[in-house]
Amino acid sequence: MTHPIPWHELEPGDHRICCPACGTKPRKKDMGVTILSHDHGIAHCFKCGLIVSKRDERELSDTERKAYKRRMDALRKQHDAEQRERQAQAAAEAGLRWLASAPVLDHPYLTAKGVKAHGLRVLDGVLLVPVRDSNGVLHSLQTIDRSGDKRFLFGGRVKGCYHSIGRPSGLIVIAEGYATASTIHEDAGSAVAVAFNSGNLLPVAKALRAKYPCIDLYIAADDDWTTPGNPGLTAATEAARAVGGLLMKPDFNGLQRGPKDSDFNDLKRLIQEKEASQ
Template sequence: MANTIQDAMALAGLAPHKVLDIPDNGKLTRYRVTGDKAGSVNGWAVLHGGDHPAGAFGSWKTGESHTWQQAHARPSSAAALATQRRQRAELHQALKAEREAVQTAARAKAQKLWSRARPAFDSHPYLRKKRVRAYGIRQLRDMLLIPARDVNGRLNTLQFISADGTKRFLTGGQIAGCYFAIGKPVDRLLLAEGLATGSTLHQATGAAVAVCFSCGNLLAVALALRSKFPRLRLVLCADNDTETPGNPGVTKAREAAKAVGGYLAVPVLSRWAYPCPF
């Protein structure tokens, strides 16, 4: 176990770019993580001192968070335990406030970039390589911009796709439960992981598609859409990750389909199979 919170940060791959003094007053400190670009402050840390030092740290860029407690400082009395609980409550509130501030800033930046961008062309190298059209996305210089909106239509963040296919998200933006919509649903709505897959499905079927950006976001989007469209047929179109242990594409899609009473579609060779309604 790490002796200090700085040691724990280093072990987790979130060491600060330079020596960082973290005050032990429970106030959140933001910092530049080693390897992040100059000027960024994606890392955060908070430390409680006293007889039972404890804290937490993480990255708004990756979304990860970790807790730390000094090994020999475990609560030894009811009063110490109560203090620890209070510290955790304070930490929770501090992180909630900071997360809201970060996401609000990301929404403002996303809207600014989206307003500056122009409609994307089908001739963009990435779209041409994937043989799909530019359905409602925009382009800023050579970068494609894909909006991630919640079920109320609010733009929360952007995904950027470069000409060579490199993908990244606007730092700090909300992804969970957000998606990019292609078309308007009539009798069914297809959910897919990425832009290329979603665009291909729309071209092939004419059906509306919700691009969820990752298999880890399928469940959150499916639940949000089920709440918005209680009677609509939802089809979870899985990425068949046969080369990845546990096949997360199919596993996560099946989990989401079960949760919303939807259908699971799994690609088999060049075909799409609909093996089971849930």
């Protein structure tokens, strides 16, 4: 946990706060907190499931236990309703921007990454990557600006959603980022799915497994070799295992690898640089 629950700042009653475990922005109040008395409180994150309690030596009475459950259920309902509302707003916004957007001719980000536009649009100089569920419903957009800064529409659903490129024939490769997935699609010709981030590899793998029970799923890992715990490789390994898929890891052997070189797009760039220097 990056910070503890601020028990002492909360009055008896119900509160919503940013989760100390998974919260990244103060405005994302995914954690419900119920304070029964100054020595008794319980906190439950509706996003990551973290439960923390503050209690004195005394065991909770049945009445207190029931009160916690009732109030936490109410907080969860409120949280879920707000989330659905935000997701609906983001989906509507995504639809409007998509309609207003234009086909991509070229873009500095695509040039920098050495990949083409596959199913992208552009609006006000910003690339739009559609975030769709496995039925093709548009839920949100990932925006990529000229400098490569990537964002999602606020509150939009991403979990289990992806951007697919190419028609699957026997196999689909799932990768984190657009440039990585495009590199694999352009070089290997295979259908690819952009999962957007490592935490979404598993939900996307499951969504694709449900849609295509018999297809071969490959998970192309970002090898975050300089980040403790290697989140990219860890998540890719877990996703591959969960759906009976195959793990693909970029092999940087014999290349001048920099600390940020982690994915198949980086690998291709380094191979091209090496060939050009020979």
